Amino acid sequence: MKKIKKHILHIVFCFPLGEAFSQTNPINTDRPDQGDGVFTIPKNSWQLENGLIFAKQTITNNLLLRYGITQSTELRLVTDAGKEMQSTGLKPIVFSVKQRLIQQKKIIPAISFVGYISNEKWASKNFRGNDIQYELKLAMENEISDKFSLGYNVGASNEFKNLNITAGISYAASNKISTYVEYFSSLSKAANEHNANIGVLYLLKPQLQLDISVGNSLFSKANRFYATTGVSYWFK
Template identity: 30%
Template sequence: MRMLVLLSLLFGIPILPAQAQEEREELNADRPDNSQGPGVVSRGYVQLEAGYNYQKLNTRIRTYAYPTALLRIGLLEGVELRLQGAVKDSVIENGTRRHIKGWGPLSVGTKVRLWEESGWRPEAAIGAMLALPLASEVFKPDNVEPQFNLGFSNALSENVDLTYNLGYGWTDGNPEPSYGANITRQFINKVSLYLEVFGSKGKGEPAEHQADMGILYLLLPNLQFDVAAGRRLNKAAPNHFITTGLAFRLPR
């Protein structure tokens, strides 16, 4: 019911679309939402997306990532190279507090546009990442762990977009399917609001479902600030999280 109320409020606000001035191309970031869409960095551009993430898993464990960083390089039209990593810090409280800190795995991969949107057919892209065993010992996977993602996007109106994806990968050697879907609307010039649901299911584990809400603010045609917060939809999922960061595209 709360989600329906938020949706009705979201869609009832008139807005103006935010236009990027640099070659009239919008800055399209893959953060902070989890529903990675089909947007691909154009050929010749370099885009950096970085931020801070805090997550409370349960009453004992809290995790921090600072910075999370994703480097996207437009290699060809419709093809980008992706490099991703983060510094991680877990705080475990069990009578006493201790920290587990280090570099998370370095991931390398690509995203390739499959086709453009046409009528009811969504824009689509496929992504593939490999998490390499290049990390601090406490966070290092035993083997290379692939992650695949199919991202889609439909323009529901001039100002409202629906983005959704399906993912499949491996974590600690076990398969883990995932999904995500969000609705984004620009409600004043250069400001957008999104609502999202996403989740995953590890092998032998109950499915985890979460929801979040975020704000995107286009400070400059090539610089975007974001902030988002979410919480669990079932007891198996992490309790809640907060994230904030920036997306910056270097001039070509």
């Protein structure tokens, strides 16, 4: 990453590995909410998470491909393609890594590190640029009960000029249906954006999940309403 020192990466990847860190049956996804979860998929397995996002003058297909390289480390590829205003094509491809750090212990949350990096040259003509973008974040989660869990992220992007925050609570209504409500924001000297979204996830099979979500801006006259629906599959 552009401005990340080597010793930080060394610390992140030197945590002990173990089966307890990885996702167990059934599928556990990072969509459709805006935050990243703490779970990683098991070693040598793949997970595909794909969804359509609808917003004002925007239709985007968002795809996340995840691969477990160890029981607590996964590599990820993110692509967004579609139409935004009068521009169509592929937005810059994003590479990502997620590393489980610690498990939950009483009130101490489970914590994972998530990093993203993208070169704006890795895009179609209409979305191409010359900058390298990256984001670093910590994903945290507290299981409150068998039904409720609290997930939250703290991260930085735009050369550490933006502080990105998410916080959401999830409720498992049954073995197949779960819901959530989430607040997410991006804070900087230039502007502060506050938003919220709600969603429903439906487990068709232990490896197959459908989802739907809607969100909008808070405390702002700007209309940032969006809706998304998607499907995710875990290839064991």
